[in-house]
Amino acid sequence: MYSKELTKGTLQPIILKLLSDNDKMYGYEITQKVKELTKGKIDISEGALYPILHRLEHQNVLKTEKVYIGKRVRKYYTVTNSGKEIITKKTDEIIDFIETLSIIFTQKAIT
Numbered sequence: 001m002y003s004k005e006l007t008k009g010t011l012q013p014i015i016l017k018l019l020s021d022n023d024k025m026y027g028y029e030i031t032q033k034v035k036e037l038t039k040g041k042i043d044i045s046e047g048a049l050y051p052i053l054h055r056l057e058h059q060n061v062l063k064t065e066k067v068y069i070g071k072r073v074r075k076y077y078t079v080t081n082s083g084k085e086i087i088t089k090k091t092d093e094i095i096d097f098i099e100t101l102s103i104i105f106t107q108k109a110i111t
Contacts, residue, residue: 001043011044012052013094016079016087019062024076027053053077061086 018033019025025033031044056062061083065076079087 002041004048007042008048010094011048012056013090014042014044015049015052016056016061016083016090019077019079020084020087020091024065024078026074026076030077056083 014034015030018030022033027046027049031046031049034042034044053062057064057077060080062077063080065078067074067076
């Protein structure tokens with residue numbers, strides 16, 4: 001599993017990408033999908049996930065829908081129309097960042 005320090009800046013783009021690829025998801029589902037896709041290397045805690053989701057909802061990037069399952073309420077998150085544009089920008093930014101890191105970490109040291 002990667003350290004929290006390493007993954008902290010990538011959680012929002014990861015969450016946005018998952019939500020853009022799926023019609024709607026609820027919090028626990030997001031954490032499990034990330035764990036599944038990364039084979040356990042990235043584990044998003046509830047303490048990290050929900051502040052991001054709430055901030056994105058407040059910024060009108062996401063909207064929520066409450067679904068009652070028996071006596072429980074499940075809150076589903078979906079991307080708003082304006083959020084789709086933001087996701088495209090964030091996705092492009094993270095891809096560029098990964099390519100830049102790749103340059104740094106694959107370049108041979110010059111002495």
